[in-house]
Amino acid sequence: MARTKNDQHRRAVDATKGPLDATELADAAIAAALVFAILAIGRLLAAGTFFQVLGTVVFAVLAARHRTRTVVLAVVSTVLFTVLLGGTGPITQSAVGGLFGWAGGTSLARGYSRFKTIGLSLLVGFPPVAMASLAFFWLADELRELTFENVRNQWKGIGRIFDLVNASSAHDSGTEIIESIIGWWPVALPVTQFFISIVYALIVRRLSRRVLRGVNDALGPVVPMDLELSNATEGPVAPVPLAIDGAPIRRGDYVVNESVTLAVGEDEHVAISGRNGSGKSTLLDTLAGFGADDDIERTGRPGLGEVGGLAYVSQRPEGQVLAPTVSEDIRWGAPDDVDVEAALASVGLAGFGDRLTSELSGGEQQRLALASALARQPKLLLADEITSMLDPEGRAQINALVRDINESGVAVVRTSHLAADLDEADRVVTIGEPQRPESQGLLNTNFVGRMLLTATDVSFVYDRGKPWAHEVLSDVDLTIRSGELVLITGSNGSGKSTLARIIVGLASPTSGTVELGEEVHRAIAFQHARLQLLRPTVEQELNSLAGAHNQTPQGIERGQRIASAMRSLGISHLGKTRVDTLSGGQQRRVLIAGLLARGTTLLVLDEPLAGLDDEGRVQLTDVVDQLRREGTAVVVVSHDPTWGHDRVDQHLHLVQGRLTDGVNLTSTEVPSE
């Protein structure tokens, strides 16, 4: 059943004609960049062949999920960029990777047997490879002779070293074989390549099948087409006024919220609040025109991205930037006569036109996204959690900007769970059930015990000796004891991530020392928990994270540790659940449980509260208390100095790599009940 459904889908994918849509373009570009990065690393480590296989697997996964045109464009882009890596090697690697990747991926998508896969790979890959290399060797005759001469020399040299020349028949027959291969190179070369092609196709098939299975587990086997715009309403562009009257909100076939009522008039500023999973983002997507919007009453088309229509800005600052430079980014899709300087000036980015978008801070990238929106003179601005990834300063700037935009006559609908954002709006609409943030509370909060880690005069210089070297940490002192809660704050680029990597042992300080206590096991939970969760179900994930491979006595003991970690984090009921269906907060708890079951005694949490609603925040705070009660030291790294935990033992604030007014609470203030 599933197979036929996939086959149907595949046929639909193959039957698509015409230029690539947004999803295909983005996937092609990301694959091209990934293969380029892989080949660049291979070039640097002088291990080109191994990395070529990895690049081929990336193309295979792309081919299994997309039509041929997508793969061709990705390969063309990669080949053009690999000129930068020097010589003919990387260019050949990316082209060969594209051919064999396409064949391998297409075979996987169509369920071909091993033999059919080899057949397709040979059909597609072998002729161009053989012909190109024959032509190259024939034209570059000097290089060919030089290469052959070196092969002869090596063989002769080895013989001389072991004193075998003219003394060993084995060496002589070796010489004969080499000479005949060299003499017959126009035949020997393609024959060798033929057999290598078969082996290569098999390796690619084996690896890609495993990788594709993992990718399909995580992303779903079918590339979602939910970025297509609905055309329910016709006529001229008129995004506001709009109204939804008690209608359900859907993502695909799945009903996120049973009933939502909302009305937005011209010039209005409406904020939507609600707990995680209540459908805030889905509601904004629906308003923007993604998916079906039959239930929205409007007088005209929403006109997403059109002049005088609606503009949409989302949560992740770096995710919305499309072009390498600021001015190109503004011009993307904007009217031809757009005044780039004026658009930038209106968001306080005057003179940023030539800057690289990748070097902007999160707040600047969000302002750029707003400038891009304003360049279309929209009637309605949709803003989905646009401040949740920013530090307080960036948040205040964005809020002021949104206020100005609204006052200039643009209606604004924004989602947020931060009180400061909600206060900006004319009115707040709450969807879904109200939140119930209730803390379990802890009576005794002083868990501080033995020393786990002492850092003395720690400094870190990136790329020491290179012209772009810069010191990100200078002379940091830090002691972490068991059961302690340490908060490290600082803005982007303050060095807090580097300090976290040093604490957890991923980086070594360029000067200074890090001393560890006995029996210290360190682990880090990164901000995007999803990257660290690789297995389909919670149970499998916990086993993998905890390092349980089998049912040996060690395995059983680990099983008990996993069960106890699941209890501590309140996820005992989630064992068989698929990781994808969990909310961000739940995924974070699964990750922490796995790291705990591994025996972690020093746990670093990177931005643990980003994207969580009040309830999620309180739950996580309780989790932290629970960990500390069991003797685990918890280090929280955040850009938010107002981190809501009132029982922080040590607060270290970093400004440009230096500790400033670090408050040590343990010595001054031990809370008592």
Added chain:
Amino acid sequence: MSNDILRDVPIDSPVRRLRAEAKLLSMVALSMALVFEPTWIMIGIAALLGVAIFRLANLPVAILPRPPAMLMWGLFGGMIGASASGGDPVVIGLGLGGLLDYLRLICLGIVLLFWAGMLAWTTGLAELGAGLRRLIHPLRRIGVPTEEIGTVLALTVRALPLVADEVRVVADITMTRPTPPPSKRGFGMIIHGFALAVDAAVAVVVGTSRRARDMAKAMVSRGSTSAPHPDPMRIRFSDVLAVVCAVTLTVVSFMV
């Protein structure tokens, strides 16, 4: 990772002010000369020219990457075999032919890499993407979808720092995964390494696919799936001069 290797070094110089496509074409011409005429003279000319341009570009010596130790040992091993084979010319009783052939091949590789590095160090990726797009633009006359390729090229430039970020985080995560128990040494270690590689590949592809989704949504939100055109080409004398010199050198090397 990749953007550390091919790091653009923002030092103003005549080389930097050259158009990306002029540098690209010159480098391709010169590489062809080297590949088709790998003589000591050509290698010498390319190396001297390279050093001169390196000086002209005000590049600091510190940016030259250090080759990995493994590679150095491999090269050293090859050198022993090549030296032992002897051959003409003979200097003070030692046959240097084999060694010289070997060194010629190695020097060829180093010079090619050096030239590629020079392009990377003096050209921003954004500029290079724009240059590539201008170069392929005329192909639209023979039916090549240059708009579409141009958009993918522009998005690839944008994607590189995102991908590098993702690769870095996944590398960190892979490093912190638990090591297998001692019973799994030997062949078990290889299996474990294979599983780890597959896991890491899955994580990178999944992570970058999510970035791709953000990118696609941003494109739809802007109402356009086509990148704005780069600034039109303003051909300057220095650009023409660079390409003409490189092409002349290549043609001359073929004729001599």
